[in-house]
Amino acid sequence: MVWIKRAAWALLVVFVVGFVVLASWEPMAAEKTDPQPDRVYTAEIVRDEFGVPKIYGKTDADVAFGVAIAQAEDDFFTLQDVVAMSRGRYGAIAGEEGATFDYVYHLLDARGTAQREYPELPADTRALFEAYAAGLNQYAKDHPDEVKLANLFPVAGEDVAAGFVLRQPFFFGLGNVIGPLVEGEELRREYGPDIPGFPREGSEGAEQPTEQAHQGIHPLPWGEDAALLGSNAFAVAPDRSGGPTTLISNSHQPLRGGVAWYELTVESEEGWHFTGANFPGSPFPFLGHNEHLGWTNTVNRPDMTDIYKLEMNEDGSQYRLDGEWRDLESETVFLPVRMGPVVLPIPRIIHRSVHGPVIENDKGFFAIRYGGMGSVEQLDAYYRINKATSFDEWQEQIARLAIPSTNFIYADEAGNIAYVYNAAIPDRPEDVTANWRGVLDGSRSDLIWQGTVDYEEIPKVINPGSGWLYNANNEPYTAAGASDDIDPESVSPILGVERKQTNRSRRAYKLLSQASLLDEESLRRIKYDTAYERExxxxxxxxxxxxxxxxxxxxxxxxxxxxxxxxxxxxxxxxxxxxxxxxxxxxxxxxxxxxxxxxxxxxxxxxxxxxxxxxxxxxxxxxxxxxxxxxxxxxxxxxxxxxxxxxxxxRASTTWQVDEDGRLSLVHGDSFIQWVEWNDGEPVQSRSIQPFGAAITRPESPHHTDQMRLFVDHQLKPVYFWREDVLANAKRRYTVTNASYFNLVIRAAAPQGVCQSTLQR
Structure with a gap:
């Protein structure tokens, strides 16, 4: 019996040791981040009656530090999820669902791209991201009880950049290519016009569904295809409005989570002054306006991704290209998957070829190549358009096609309005016979395109005679009215520009075309229209x-x-x-x-x-x-x-969850709305609304739900853009810094309920 007891104790020891290892290995194995040398940042945060932050600083970097602190005060819960995604560790928080993000993180080489490309960005752009990372680190240091995952902090600017690399491609539907490939499902793609190598579905020469890729089968790891979320955008010139140049931003995003809008205003002594909204994990707004100009976005759906079937050798270690065998790059990664109190290391093999990431399934090896792959230039482009002061400056940055996708609707103080079908569409050779909408022959190097098409090839409408522009996730060929719309025949079909209409587009086009005057009353009726066309x-x-x-x-x-x-x-x-x-x-x-x-x-x-x-x-x-x-x-x-x-x-109520009482609780639809006006000779003014409130994951905050009634009643609140208006309506004003001595003073002086890294004034 003694040996039985000893065996039992041995098994118990093995179990305990195994449990301890599984409960602690992931933070120990996590890649360490080396933040930039300490720099002192100081920012002022002023919050209005709705808790919306206005962040001020001497330098742009100071402001970026303050942006991180302000957003962490309101939504550190989501920010940590975004940081974990940006470091390939989300499965350690969210289990199997989170590990899906981590797999894509490794597949797209988000870290490798950031490591290669981030150091090449201009110094002032990198300074912005380093400051933002420093703000996240400071908040985590001051609030260790809120940190979800050990060794998640500190982070560096490179980590934030990796998050951009991971998330941006999914806005043009990359998840709908990766999903079916991973599962080995049939791939279908929407066919283009009948041109050589580009047949319509059902026409002679069309490939069968098993050899075609289709955008739209699988949702994003985020739960929904970004394109499905929709958005509306409107711009009206002063001659048509009877007064101001008007820009209406009406994005449809999830109301919570990593791609939910967060409203803020930023201003520095270096000329950065902008108000709008960002997603968690960004130091700058993605849309909104400055003193001179503004823009908003809607998701577009160009064909940005090509799929190649590789010809492999017997053991799957090499692929043929132009008659020669090349080694397939392969590495084993371990995805952390939380299951209760332990985190399991799940091995996955990641492949790459000269084409791009490679996915193996029962049908073979498939490589994918997509617009914007291997670039982080969007970090710089967004920063530059935030600070643009004229249409020419703004368009110069958009023309880089550094921001991989999304339509832009633009307006400015000079009365200019513009629509740009922005997309880093692959520069596919038109003199090569290939079905670009199908699965391509991976053994041909002439099908591996380099770079993107020129900006001149991208559909756009500038200052139309109609005096109005719109987009509601529709094809770019209905944008400004019959006399100003782009002729589809003028755009090369090989670009893969979508030919789709939404009900929102049909309604907007009809109502805008019928209106004799697009003043505020008319535009409100259009924006909050609830009708369907029977089409x-x-x-x-x-x-x-x-x-x-x-x-x-x-x-x-x-x-x-x-x-x-x-x-x-x-x-x-x-x-x-x-x-x-x-x-x-x-x-x-x-x-x-x-x-x-x-x-x-x-x-x-x-x-x-x-x-x-x-x-x-x-x-x-x-x-x-x-x-x-x-x-x-x-x-x-x-x-x-x-x-x-x-x-x-x-008036979009797009998707919901079904609650236990059978009611439908809105999940995404109308989210951040901003209404901007430039009256001749007057400073810009704007109004906005969010579905819930600024403190989206802080139930104890009065700003957790304080915009809900206004939102359901179709009301907007004032945006305090100008300093004098901000101070006149300030409800809370404090300074944040990472200076060690100042933080000691703050910790001693901060009243109850005030962030330890803040000083109440």
């Missing part, structure tokens, strides 16, 4: 409902679905909370919109979805026609408010 997938859906034959329904679910269909056929095609069919229509439209928008080969089953929607309403509301506002809600920390709008209306 495209909406027409297809209602035509199918009319043709749906239930015969003599005898089953209870069939009877219920038949009644629901009859209600839907009476709908007035507005999601305004007034029609008895609004709730049913809301439940029906989203899946059809999503399928059409993502080019899915099959639409949802109509009868099944109708039955499911009807049963949901009966179960939770006891009727098929409850007010839509009872169904669709904006919810946060006990505040529960009704919403209007639907998936793909200009």
């Amino acid at each position: 495209g997938y909406v027409a297809d859906l209602w035509d199918a409902l009319e043709e749906l034959d239930f015969g003599e329904p005898t089953m209870k679910d069939a009877q219920l679905a038949s009644r629901a269909r009859d209600i839907l056929l009476e709908w007035d095609f507005t999601a305004d909370n007034q029609g008895r069919a609004d709730a049913l229509a809301l439940l029906m439209i989203r899946d059809f919109m999503s399928a059409e928008y993502q080019n899915k080969s099959e639409m949802p089953g109509l009868r099944e979805l109708l039955e499911k929607s009807a049963e949901h309403l009966m179960e939770h509301f006891g009727r098929l026609d409850p007010p839509m506002s009872d169904l669709l809600r904006l919810r946060q920390n006990g505040v529960d408010l009704p919403l209007d709008g639907g998936s793909d209306t200009l």
Whole structure:
């Protein structure tokens, strides 16, 4: 019996040792960051009645330090997730879902790209990112109890840059290529016009679906395809508005998380003065305005990615290129995957060829190559357009095509308005016969393009005669009215520019074209419009409902679905909370919109979805026609408010989660809205709104939910851009710094509830 006890003790020791190792290996193995030598940063943060921060500093770097502190005060929870993603460690926080990010981090060589390219950026741009990293480090140092993961800090500017490398490609749909390749699923791509090597689907020479890639099958690791999230943007010249040059930013992003907007204003003595919004992990706003000009963005969907099937040798270690065998670069990485109290190291092999990242599945080895690959120049370009003072300066930076994708809608104090279909589209050789929308022959080096097309080839409209511009995630060929729109035949089809319309686009184009005057009242009606045009997938859906034959329904679910269909056929095609069919229509439209928008080969089953929607309403509301506002809600920390709008209306309530009570809690749709006006001879003024509040993950803060009522009521709040307005409306004003002595003074003097790295004035 003694040996049994000894064996039991040995097993127990092995178990304990194994548990300790699995619970502690990941922080110990994490790559160490070497921050830049200490530099003292000092910034002032002023918060208004809604807690929105205005960050001031002597230098741009001081301001960037303050941006990190301000955002950490409001949302350190999300910032840490972003930092973990930027270091390939998100699986240690979020488990298997987080490890998906980490796999892509290694696949795209986010760290290697940052290490190679970040040192080549201009010194002032790197100074901005080093300062931002220093702010994150300072907050983490002052608040160790909030840190989620050991050794996550300190970080350096290079870490922040790696986050940009990781996230940006997914805005033009790279996740919808990686997903199917990883799973070994069939790949389909939308076909272009009938030109040599570029056949339409179903035409002679078209490849079969198993050899085509399709943008839109798989969502991003972030949970949704960025393109599906949508956005609206409008610019109106003074002659058409009857007064100011107007810019309306109406982005549709997730309301929470790593790509949710955060509002801020920055100003330095070096000429950086801008107000708008960024995503967690950025030292500067991505959209908004300065004194002279402004812009906003909508997601576009150019064909930015090419897929190559490699010809491999027997053991999979080499691939053939131009008749010669080359070694496939391979390395084993360990993805951290948290499971309860332990983190498991899951091995994955990462491959690369001269084409780019390589994914192995049951069908073979596939390389991918995409626009903007291997570059971090967007970090510099965003910084420069923040400080541009004229259209020429702004366009000079956009023309670099350093920002890989997204439409830009622009306006300025001089009355200029512009639309640029910005995209770093691969410079594919037009004299080479190849189906660029299919899977390419990886053994041909002439198919491995270098660089991007010239800016002159990108669709754009500048100062149209109509006096207005818009985009709602539609093709660039409807942007300014019939007399000013771009002719699709003028754009090379090999660029892969999408040919798609959204309901939002159809409505915006119709309403803008019909309006004789686009003053504030008219623009508000357009921006908050809740109607659908009976065109495209909406027409297809209602035509199918009319043709749906239930015969003599005898089953209870069939009877219920038949009644629901009859209600839907009476709908007035507005999601305004007034029609008895609004709730049913809301439940029906989203899946059809999503399928059409993502080019899915099959639409949802109509009868099944109708039955499911009807049963949901009966179960939770006891009727098929409850007010839509009872169904669709904006919810946060006990505040529960009704919403209007639907998936793909200009007042966008795009996607939701179904709560236990059957209500639909908005997940993304209308998010940060900013309305900017330049009146002749007057300083710029703007208003804005967020769905929740500035302190998005701080339930104890009064600014956790304080914008919700304004948001649901279609109201905007003032933006305090000018210093005198900021100070006149200041509710809290304090200084942040990383100076050691000053921090000691602050810790001793800071009142309860004030960040340790701040000093209340």
